[in-house]
Amino acid sequence: MLDGDEVCSVAEAGSAKTAGHRRAVPALEFRNWGYRHASRRDFAVRGLNLAVQPGEHVLLLGASGIGKSTILCGAAGLLGDDEGPVRETDEGDVMAVEDADGGVTEGSIAVAGVPVHRAQGKVGLVLQDPDAQAVFQRLGDNVAFGPENLDVPRDEIWRRVDDALDAVGMRGVQLTRSVMHLSGGQMQRLAVAGALAMQPDVLLLDEPTANLDPDGVDQVVAAVGDALELTGATMVMVEHRADAWIDLVDRVVVLGATDDGEGGGDAGIVPGQDGRRTVVVADGRPEDIFADPSIDFAGLGIWVPERYRRAGDAIGAIHTADEPDYPAWRGTGEPVLTTSGLAIGRNGQPIASHLDLEFRAGQITALVGANGAGKSTLSLTLAGLLEPVTGEVVAAASLADGARGTWPVDWTSRQLASRISYVFQNPEHQFATSTVLDEVMLGPVRTGMAEADARQLATGLLRRFRLDQYAAANPYTLSGGEKRRLTVAAALAAAPRVLILDEPTFGQDRRTWMQIAELIHSLRGDGVSIVVVTHDRDLVTALDAKVIELVPEQCTAEWNGAGREPVPAAGGQDRPGRDSRKQNRRETVVPVTQVNERYEEPKSSSRSACLASINPVFRLGGAFLVSLPMLLSLDWVSAGVACLLEFLVLAAIGIRPWRAIRSTWPVFIGAPCSALAVLLYGKSGGDVWWQWGMMLVTDRSAELAVATALRIVAIGMPAIIAVLGIDATDLADGFSELLRLPDRFVYGGLAGMRLFSVLQDDWTALTASRRSRGLGDDSKIRQFFPQAFALLVLSIRRSTTLATAMQARGFGGTGPRSHARASEVHVRDWIFLAASLAIPVLALVATAVNGTFSFFGN
Secondary structure (H helix, E strand, O other): OOOHHHHHHHHHHHHHHHHHHOOOOOOEEEEEEEEEOOOOOOOOEEEEEEEEOOOOEEEEEOOOOOOHHHHHHHHOOOOOOOOOOEEOOOOOOOOEEEOOOOOEEEEEEEEOOEEHHHOOOOEEEEOOOHHHHOOOOEHHHHHHHHHHHOOOOHHHHHHHHHHHHHHOOOOOOOOOOEHHHOOHHHHHHHHHHHHHHHOOOEEEEEOOOOOOOHHHHHHHHHHHHHHHHHHOOEEEEEOOOOHHHHHHOOEEEEEEEEOOOOOOOOOEOOOOOOOOEEEEEEEEOHHHHOOOOOOOOOOOOOOOOHHHOOOOOOOOOOOOOOOOOOOOOOOEEEEEEEEEEEEEEEOOEEEEEEEOOEEEEOOEEEEEEOOOOOHHHHHHHHOOOOOOOEEEEEEOHHHHOOOOOOOHHHOOHHHHHOOEEEEOOOHHHOOOOOOHHHHHHHHHHHOOOOHHHHHHHHHHHHHHOOOHHHOOOOHHHOOHHHHHHHHHHHHHHOOOOEEEEEOOOOOOOHHHHHHHHHHHHHHHHHOOEEEEEOOOHHHHHHHOOEEEEEEEHHHHHHHHHOOOOOOOOOOOOEEEOOOHHHOOOEEEEEEEOOOOOOOOOOOOOOOOHHHHOOOHHHHHHHHHHHHHHHHHEOOHHHHHHHHHHHHHHHHHOOOOHHHHHHHOHHHHHHHHHHHHHHHHHOOOOOOEEEEEOOEEEEHHHHHHHHHHHHHHHHHHHHHHHHHOOOOHHHHHHHHHHOOOOOHHHHHHHHHHHHHHHHHHHHHHHHHHHHHHOOOOOOOHHHHHHHHHHHHHHHHHHHHHHHHHHHHHOOOOOOOOOOOOOOOOOOHHHHHHHHHHHHHHHHHHHHHHHHOOOOEOOO
């Protein structure tokens, strides 16, 4: 570890090496900058001084938790305010400003000499969480959003969209594909495409390829490289595993922390108390930094790129003194979990079929494959959290001992928690308690361990995962890498017989990566069968895992046709590995449908082609025009005439009466119920038909009841059919372009609507998570409220991150904004409005001629 003087000398040396490339006005400059999040006691970053010159490509390195993501968010103008209460600090002339959320900013950030909050659109950011960056429902609209906010012409927008998607390997994916049907890796590619389409002056990347398959990594790196060469943009990137990026990097900045910034303390791993400052441990060219023997990369948790690795830097198979005498890829004994004729998929649509697989005690199995191939779907099915499409998943008698049947999907929640633990891809779906310590204690307590023993076990695990200082913190306040470590620790605490981990090493530095890998490896000595869903080939090598690879059917056909290695049609045959690293294990190939060729039928905005062709704003206006005039009179003649005309018009445009009734069934339930109330308690008059207590049926009440039922149908049916199926994005475009409503109001509301659909998936994931953790056996009412609270927390956090993502795409600026989708108005739209108004007018004329007009029922 370096002391304070060494830190300063290394930083000065690094600065000198790059001084020749520097200009008067940096593209990005931090001056004594720091930020403390509202929910935390300590500063995430403090006292940072760093200048990045135009055109530089900077790799930012440091331990997990050092504040790298905070630095990028600050550089994108997403943290703090320009104005707010000024606080006194002990940092000399450094100004501290408290923002509206309670966060505190010290110092300043400038983009090309302009304060960062006034440089909107100049900086593009790819956040660590790809789900947080999807603003709209349709894939193409998300890529177009940034250029729209920068007022790029419409034709140019769609050219950029096509180029960006092609660059990240998503050519052929429909622009109308719902983002809800994309995998996590595909969402990450989409986020990168959205940033590239903006063509920003400064491109900030926060682990942009950490969750991508190898082909996806190559495509994204090439795309970013082409974009940088074309635009001359500056790049600042945070990436733990930088091998694929190293040819694009011309400067490496290594971050650490020191006690007081005056040489009085060590350059530590992560900032602790407020007195600790973020420092530049090293700064210079990659070949100089990685060749510097004075820098303890392992101690700082930094992965050294392969070309610069020294003895001890490489990752090999993990070996321990007390490990079993059988290889991890083989395991021992009988299978604890098998599949027979299994087909996996969602909503009854299989993506892989006829799977006959085995998972043995003491065996480590890696599920690998392209993004979207179905790895998470297969792992959830194995864990008893997702119903198979066909076939079965069967547990061995030793695993199912005492459980209900041998299918994990049939087990109770407590039975499942003590046998199969699952670590979810999104850590926040797994959190069920209010503190980090309780989160780790939950599994052991639910499976019967005494609370004192559970606390001791949890404390030890937190210490091993470097989370013990956060024991009393709320899990949601941790960094991305810390959340991942917490979920792995919580799963290990339950001591399951089968452990399934979905991307367990995502976002980890080298130290925490090794800790997770060693812990996973050590479990096989206890007879645990471990399944790891991963793109991390170093992890596969370290664990010496058996590989089950999900491969597109076309690729397996090409291998067979070329006379290459034998590929099992049903995924049931082992074959030797294709490179030297795999020579000591076997690989099973599972054919799946091509990801980019999974066609999603575009959703029509109406069952009627005529109605679907109407501008959404005009459809909404027609719904009001056909309904509101009917409120003027409560009589059966106008209501009856309107109903008759509506059914005739709907039939003429292709919506038959039965289809109209099915589409608006709540109206046809509400109408007779309301009519019954009016019949029994409405205005009386004429002959008395029946009376019992306060209930009285007369000529007048019967007439009003019929009129009420007909009017509800006349108002509700056409209004619902007119707006049913309208695409929210198209409607928002119409509001903005035709009605000139404020973009903040329109597109903020649209983003909120997408949030509702995301929360539906969150609810499903929370339900599965609670079942996996032993919380799914309580009554529906007891389950509902804690889960609803968790969903509320998620919704608040998603709302915040969604607003952040929109701001990162240049939304909310004061300049003009273009529209990628034209909201066009045709003659048929005006005809639709006229016809919508004609129906109630004719009905009211008919009742006036008949002499039954009743103004508001009087």
